[in-house]
Amino acid sequence: MSHPHDFLASAQRTIRIEADAVAALQQQLGEHFNAACQLMLNCTGRVVVIGMGKSGHIGNKIAATLASTGTPSFFVHPAEASHGDMGMITAADVVLALSNSGETPEVLNLIPLLKRLRIPLISMTGNASSSLATAADIHITLSIDEEACPLGLAPTTSTTVALVMGDALAVALLEARGFTAEDFAFSHPGGSLGRRLLLRARDLMHGGEQLPQVSPDTLLRDSLLEITRKGLGLTTVTDESGQLCGIFTDGDLRRALDQRLDLHSLPISDVMTRGCKTINPELLAAEALNLMEQWSITALVVVEQNKPVGILHMHDLIKAGVV
Incomplete structure (x- = not known):
């Protein structure tokens, strides 16, 4: 007969690990964050977010948040980019690439093309010495002590800190642009917020x-x-x-x-x-x-x-x- 699992203990441990990692992000902020914000603020095109797997899901959300807060942005799947979607990215754009390891092949395959087009590249990885981090014009480190997954396999803490850093970028840009509640409503005309504003x-x-x-x-x-x-x-x-x-x-x-x-x-x-x-x-x-x-x-x-x-x-x- 199996023993009942302590679900609450698992949940509390997960929340504690991820909360500690988010709190530690403040210590990792620096000039690289300022430089990334300035690059995106000065962008005359769009901020193109790319990421594979779980990083792709987080990247999709970051792109949506940027777009709804005054920074034109969209997500491109890196595998699809190698099969035609690279044409969606122009020389006026800035690319924000997410990869916890910094060694995701589908993302690394795009670097030569981005360099050839002289498209600025911002990377967000957990390894500042990774291939993606060293190839980027600006790198934002998202190092963590451990994943909340006890096996250390499922992206949990790493995706949480990436999502929070994406929000930090979006809010910093929102404030720099003087983005207003009415501006936000124009991005959400069909919702209750749009009706209110x-x-x-x-x-x-x-x-x-x-x-x-x-x-x-x-x-x-x-x-x-x-x-x-x-x-x-x-x-x-x-x-x-x-x-x-x-x-x-x-x-x-x-x-x-x-x-x-x-x-x-x-x-x-x-x-x-x-x-x-x-x-x-x-x-x-x-x-x-x-x-x-x-x-x-x-x-x-x-x-x-x-x-x-x-x-x-x-x-x-x-x-x-x-x-």
Whole structure:
């Protein structure tokens, strides 16, 4: 009968080994890292990442992270590069090659071609004396004490530190470029992040015929009809020149009823809220949401030169996936 395995002990040992290796990366950073960043920052083409096996999987992720954070990049499989995909790499590019041993044949086979085209080569290996490291223009060392795999065979710690170093490169370049959240959203237009960062108040507001609007001398009862017709739970109050004077909401109506005011003869100007919260049409929807939460309200008047052009409601933000 086999003894039960201590899964937790295995997991804890793995995490400890990999965490120690990641922490040790800070001591390995130096001028070579700065030089690699500067080379990629100055690149007029793309950063082409190559790697075989597990290094290839990590390289693929690094390329994707670079591309989504402002550094044009893509991954090329080194074996496929020897059979036609080398044509994807141009003299304006920079190549970032990953190999823990630094002796991966499929990667080394590309070096003469890269040298012939004078394409700068950055290597990331665990052996600074390896063939790939010595052939590279810039080498980033990723030495580790041990793999988390107890057999020392499966790439575990080595791939983790490579992934972390790739993130370090991407973030350093992101900050150097002054890359913004809106820039990031343009790389992710289909996701919830893109909706949060690309949609503006103008895109979601109710304007035109949907905009509830009455004049200051409109009777309260008639204002209620406008609120009902437009279905937004409020109406704007504007003067003859179209300037915003105030707003009347469901909350204002409740307060008027509590005071037993005459709904039939009272003008809206007597009960409207003056100095209401407004926003610009170009304000990001995510920022509008923050304002609604800050002010504990569910709608904002969108204005241009103090003239109402629309109403942005919390329901619109929810429907668009901004919340």
